[in-house]
Amino acid sequence: GKHPVDPYPNEKPLxxxxxxNLSQYDGHLSEGQKALFKLYPQTFRMPVYPSHRDFRFSDxxxxxxxxxxxxxxxxxxxxxxx
Numbered sequence: 001g002k003h004p005v006d007p008y009p010n011e012k013p014l015x016x017x018x019x020x021n022l023s024q025y026d027g028h029l030s031e032g033q034k035a036l037f038k039l040y041p042q043t044f045r046m047p048v049y050p051s052h053r054d055f056r057f058s059d060x061x062x063x064x065x066x067x068x069x070x071x072x073x074x075x076x077x078x079x080x081x082x
Contacts, residue, residue, distance in 0.1 A: 007054070013047035 017025050019041035022034070036044045057065070072081050 008049075008052070011049060013049050015048055017046040017048065019044065 017029070017037075019037045022029075022037050026034070033046065074080070075082050
């Protein structure tokens with residue numbers, strides 16, 4: 001299949017958590033994340049980006065949904081669709 005396109009290719013992180021500034025974000029990190037900072041203090045970094053929470057179905061799915069909505073009929077007392 002095709003790889004999804006990055007919708008935010010030019011976006012920069014808000015900040016980067018490192019072993020050096022870990023204490024600032026301690027309450028927001030899991031124990032596993034903290035362990036990675038301790039295990040790899042010189043190389044492990046965690047860039048933090050804004051959350052967009054956007055979602056969209058592909059044009060193909062939207063087109064098929066519209067077609068199904070306009071031609072589908074319930075059968076078997078509403079237990080099936082044709």
